[in-house]
Amino acid sequence: MTISRRKFLQALGAGGAASALAACAPMPTEPRNGEHIVVVGGGSGGATAAKYLRRFDPNLQVTLVEPNATYHTCYGSNWVLGGFRQMDQIAQSYQALRDTHGINVIQDRVTAIEPDAHQVRLAGGRTLSYQKLVLSPGIDFDWEAAAEGTSEATADRIPHAWKAGPQTQILRRQLEAMPNGGVFIMVAPPNPFRCPPGPYERASMVAHYFKTHKPRSKVLILDVKEGFSKQGLFMGGWEANYGDMIEWVGGDRGGMVNRVDVANRTVFSDDGLNRYRGDVINYIPPQKAAQIAHDAGLTNEAGWCPVDQRTFASSIHPDVHVIGDSSVAGAMPKSGHSANSQGKLVAxxxxxxxxxxxxxxxxxxxxxxxxxxxxxxxxxxxxxxxDDGSIRGVEGSGGVSPADADREFRRREADYTRGWYRSITTDIWG
Amino acid sequence: MRYTRLAAVALAVSLSGAAASQSALAEVTRGALMAKTCLACHGAAGTAPEATIPTLVHGFPRELMIQTMRGFRDGTRPSTVMGRHAKGYTDAEIELLADYFDGMR
Known part of the structure; x- marks a missing residue:
């Protein structure tokens, strides 16, 4: 018979003679019964959680379930679109997690989570029991809320490229095939969505590619929102580097897209009042917590997972911790860095x-x-x-890069961007 | 004699108990959690051209970290982003970080 460490400690705490003697027995080196942590999703949140669970307790049995053998980070994928990074430079493997960190990595897809039975079912037929589950499944697209004419099936012609991988390559190939003088239209998603500055970095990177290869081309951003992350810095940077190549149309100026004619690559906004014809269209749909979280009953009416803001334990099923893009995390944005930080906290x-x-x-x-x-x-x-029931930014800290910085400052932050990518991917998958 | 032997047994039992529970109870402290968040950026030195952010994985001297973080915080040490981060930590928290990284050396 083996006993869980918690029970063992409880027995110790009881202070009886039997428990004092039990303390002489060696601690089990084999995985303890019941202390099995299953992590679902091998992106920034899940891979971090799995690695730091083992870091914080090397005796813990940790299983990571991820459908892909290779994970392409969403961050850095815009640099592929810009033409100065290759797909293999944003590819991460699970080898170190498996071989160096002792995580049981299963390449499979979770088909069901059963919170009451404390188990997950895999497409391959296996069932895993857990004491605690860490769910970091990322986003899915809310096609019901998406523009008329778009669906999962149209994403091969008007790619979202908001999950990196084949979608990134489709969009890159379309940009390569586009004639000089063409128009790239991006339809930016409504809040909340994965990577708030992402659409605007993407517009920058496409403009960089155009400037060097197709200088008569245009970038048009149609945005349901009336403002966006780091807006002043982006717009200042666009003007300084690309002149009037990039145009942003906010929701109050005709950016509210309702319909896409996929065959004719035409986008309609404000109930058909405006129409925009593009050569390449990048439609980024509205987003929600990954479908598996919905199926498991872990979401609220807004489509995201409410969690205890101190532990990321689900407010609905407390033995399931939801981190990353699917979770409601107070003031934290849906970013890879946030997910990494949450993975450490939850571990x-x-x-x-x-x-x-x-x-x-x-x-x-x-x-x-x-x-x-x-x-x-x-x-x-x-x-x-x-603080006071929620996750809040520390007053007086944080914020954006200075508006009046010189080119050397911008160059240094570009160098740190590459250093950040290298470091955080090592922290997560290395 | 009898009393001494009993005491020795009791001591041994309590010591082994203490040792077992101590390893089992090695809790993840706030200092450790806070320090681990630094490693997102400061976790790998990398190789050129990416080796732009100093790594902390081999630890850092305590007093130097306190001085550096305070310098970032009050702006006497120029930075791009570290000033914005350092303003998020109190003196006590900077000391927790410094203790942790000093212990990793």
């Missing part, structure tokens, strides 16, 4: 929890770098604490 919360200790008081960080050119970087940063 600490789970490891301490198994020992009957409170989770450490949350301390989280986000830094979102964006490139306007390969030598012009901008950033937004924040440090987060738990």
């Amino acid at each position: 600490a919360a789970i490891v301490n929890g198994l020992r009957g200790i409170d989770a450490p008081e949350p301390s989280m960080v986000n830094t979102c770098y964006s490139l306007i050119t390969p030598d012009w970087g901008i950033s937004v940063a924040a440090v987060y604490r738990y």
Whole structure:
């Protein structure tokens, strides 16, 4: 018979003679019964959680379930569109997590989560039991809320490229095939969505590619929103580097797209009042928590997963911790860096929890770098604490790069952007 | 004699118990959690041309970290993004970070 460490500690705490003697027995080196943590999703949140669970407790049995053998980071995928990074440079493998960190990595897809039975079912037929589940499934697209004429089936012709991989390659090939003088239309998504500065970095990177290869071309952003992340820095950078190549049309000026004629690559806004013809259309749909989270009953009426803001334990099923883009995380943006920070917090919360200790008081960080050119970087940063029921940025900290910085400052932030990519991907998958 | 032997047994039991529970109870502290968040950017030195951010994976001297972080925070040490980060930490938190990284050396 084996006993869980928590029960073992509870027995110790009881202080009886039997428990004192039990302390002489060696701690089990084999995985302890019941102390099995399953992590679903091998992106920035899930891979970080799996790695740091093992870091914080090397005896813990951790299984990571991820459908892809290779993961392409969404961050950096705009640089592929810009033509100065290759797909293999944004590819991450699970080899180090498996071989160096002792995580049981299963390449499979989760078909069902059964919170009451504490198990997950895999497409390959296996069933995994867990004591705690970490769910980091990312986003899915809310096609019901998407523009008329678009669907999952149209994404091969008007790609979203908002999950990196084959979609990134489709969009890149379309840009390569586009004639000089063509128009690239991006339809930006409504809030909340993955990577708030992402659409605007993408517009920058496409403009960079056009400037060097197809200089008579245009970039048109149609945006349901009336403002966006790091707007002043982006617009200043666009003007300085691309003149009037990039045009942004906000929701109050005709950017509210309702319909897409996929065959004729035409976008209609404001109920047909405006029409825009493009050579390449990048339609980024409205987003929601990944479907698996909906199926498991972990979402709220807005389509995202409410969680305890100190531990990321689901408000609906507390033995499931939801992190990353699917979760509602107070002031934290849906970013890879946020997910990385949340993965560490949830690993600490789970490891301490198994020992009957409170989770450490949350301390989280986000830094979102964006490139306007390969030598012009901008950033937004924040440090987060738990305060009065929610995750909030520490007052007086964080914010965006200065508006009046010189080119050397922008170049330095571009260098740090590449350093950040290298470091965070090593922290997560290395 | 009898008393001493009993005491020795009791001591051994309590020591082994303490040792077992201590390893089992090695909690993840706030300092450790906070320090791990730094490693997102400061976790790998990389190789050129990406080796732009100093790594902290081999630790950092305590007093130097306190001085550096305070310098970032009050702006006496120029930075691109570190000033914005450093303003998010109190003196006590900077000391927790400094203690942790000093212990990694």
